[in-house]
Amino acid sequence: MRQAFRVADVRAAEKTLMVTLPDGTLMQRAAAGLARRCALLLTDSGGVYGARVLLLVGSGDNGGDTLYAGALLAKRGAQVRALLLQPERVHLAGLAALRQAGGFTVVDLPTRADLVLDGIVGIGASGGLRPPAAALVRALGGLRARNGERAPVVAVDVPSGVSVDTGDVPGDAVTADVTVTFGCRKPAHVVGPAAARCGQVELVDIGLGPVLVADPAVRVAEAADIAAWWPVPGTTSDKYTRGVVGLATGSARYPGAALLSTSGALAGPTGMVRYAGSAHREVVRAHPSVVAAPKVAATGRVQAWVCGSGLGTDDGARTELRSVLATALPVLLDADAITLLVGGEHAEHLRRDAPLVLTPHDGEFTRLAGEAPGADRMAAAARLAVWTNAVVLLKGDRTIVATPGGETWANPTGSAVLATAGSGDVLAGLLGSLLAAGLPPVRAAVAAAYVHGLAGRRAALDGPVTAPDVAAAVRPVLAELLG
Numbered sequence: 001m002r003q004a005f006r007v008a009d010v011r012a013a014e015k016t017l018m019v020t021l022p023d024g025t026l027m028q029r030a031a032a033g034l035a036r037r038c039a040l041l042l043t044d045s046g047g048v049y050g051a052r053v054l055l056l057v058g059s060g061d062n063g064g065d066t067l068y069a070g071a072l073l074a075k076r077g078a079q080v081r082a083l084l085l086q087p088e089r090v091h092l093a094g095l096a097a098l099r100q101a102g103g104f105t106v107v108d109l110p111t112r113a114d115l116v117l118d119g120i121v122g123i124g125a126s127g128g129l130r131p132p133a134a135a136l137v138r139a140l141g142g143l144r145a146r147n148g149e150r151a152p153v154v155a156v157d158v159p160s161g162v163s164v165d166t167g168d169v170p171g172d173a174v175t176a177d178v179t180v181t182f183g184c185r186k187p188a189h190v191v192g193p194a195a196a197r198c199g200q201v202e203l204v205d206i207g208l209g210p211v212l213v214a215d216p217a218v219r220v221a222e223a224a225d226i227a228a229w230w231p232v233p234g235t236t237s238d239k240y241t242r243g244v245v246g247l248a249t250g251s252a253r254y255p256g257a258a259l260l261s262t263s264g265a266l267a268g269p270t271g272m273v274r275y276a277g278s279a280h281r282e283v284v285r286a287h288p289s290v291v292a293a294p295k296v297a298a299t300g301r302v303q304a305w306v307c308g309s310g311l312g313t314d315d316g317a318r319t320e321l322r323s324v325l326a327t328a329l330p331v332l333l334d335a336d337a338i339t340l341l342v343g344g345e346h347a348e349h350l351r352r353d354a355p356l357v358l359t360p361h362d363g364e365f366t367r368l369a370g371e372a373p374g375a376d377r378m379a380a381a382a383r384l385a386v387w388t389n390a391v392v393l394l395k396g397d398r399t400i401v402a403t404p405g406g407e408t409w410a411n412p413t414g415s416a417v418l419a420t421a422g423s424g425d426v427l428a429g430l431l432g433s434l435l436a437a438g439l440p441p442v443r444a445a446v447a448a449a450y451v452h453g454l455a456g457r458r459a460a461l462d463g464p465v466t467a468p469d470v471a472a473a474v475r476p477v478l479a480e481l482l483g
Ligand SMILES: NC(=O)C1=CN([C@@H]2O[C@H](COP(=O)(O)OP(=O)(O)OC[C@H]3O[C@@H](n4cnc5c(N)ncnc54)[C@H](OP(=O)(O)O)[C@@H]3O)[C@@H](O)[C@H]2O)[C@@H](O)CC1
Pocket: 010, 011, 014, 026, 027, 030, 058, 059, 060, 061, 062, 063, 065, 120, 121, 122, 123, 124, 125, 126, 127, 128, 129, 130, 133, 156, 157, 158, 182, 183, 206, 208
């Protein structure tokens, strides 16, 4: 598992560490790691010696890191130029080091650079980039490297222009090929549109770890976590002990949602899938292993329910939702079931002891919460989790999972190809299967989003992706993940 920390917690850790270290030590560590990564990039694209390196230098310590890293590259023979955003407030020792190593300053953006280091702002930024910095960022696209392509950009700590604690991108911002960050990841590296601006994120150890005692702002699961959590059958398992998931999904209007949620559930770890709803005949025809009935009330025992995908919002749908919420089982509410919660009609059922998981997209979130997720998606998901006492999976490019207890996760495997009708139904079925197999709801949500994202990526290898392709790709993804 990876973790990302808020700026205030990083600052506190830095302060603790600085007490025991000579001045400037952390900046030297940061700059050394940064220069190492830049040298590797340049080596891959024709060598460090003679390469043209452009430093964009703001007036804070982020600019200081950049100048020292530039000095190290200049010592290795790179032609290093620094464009200072506020020359009167530049990090003086950093500039002296650069000059001493043979680098110098320029006042205009050159037309050629083999590598650009973005040291305009780091974690000290507040608000969107100010006009001079924003104009510079806009002009970067015109820079060409020695191979004639767009000049590669390394962001120092974070791409300038992103909101570090929320992952929002409020205006112009750098789009980096690589982001070299120091001490720990920050939320902007893993959530929101900022994450996509970072390119490959590389962490330089500056010794912050032991003094970073705060809870992480957000966690990110890795393949090993998912493999360790994913339930697998043992020698004594039978179809019931593996868990049975119930699906109250689909309707006469949306029979496809029934089929897709079933496909998702069948790819999960349970030993049986029971379907309850008007599409019961279609479901059994397509998936003979499913045990189907027309209603929740007529369905045999299950260990968790998925309700809502394509269910509709009529009285029949209301009845099914009520039946599911009245059980003492874990319940996942998706799509129309979330819409049915609006107005508080089912409020008394939400105060249940058994786990509840909600999987809204932005529209459903807005309907239920009364406001859009906005710029801070982590905070928005966390608020809804507390308000509903549910684990909330807020869908998107970096799907967020938030618990009522304050834990937040960001999914790293998302892919825009998942933005296709019915892929959420597949996710709901898969997540429900994990719940029924006994996984704690937060792990079920994190694992389902992770595998669903990988399935989207895998399906995309064969061309344009539809929801059935995503469901079909879950199995090969799991085969690889679980070895
Ligand atoms: N923490 C650690 O462990 C370590 C941290 N390290 C490094 O320190 C960095 C943080 O440095 P920092 O605190 O000096 O802030 P930084 O990001 O350079 O920004 C401040 C400058 O930006 C300006 N500015 C602000 N907002 C702006 C905007 N919207 N648009 C334009 N300008 C804006 C602001 O101007 P002012 O508001 O003062 O007018 C001020 O001049 C961190 O990211 C990492 O690289 C490493 O050296 C080692 C260990």
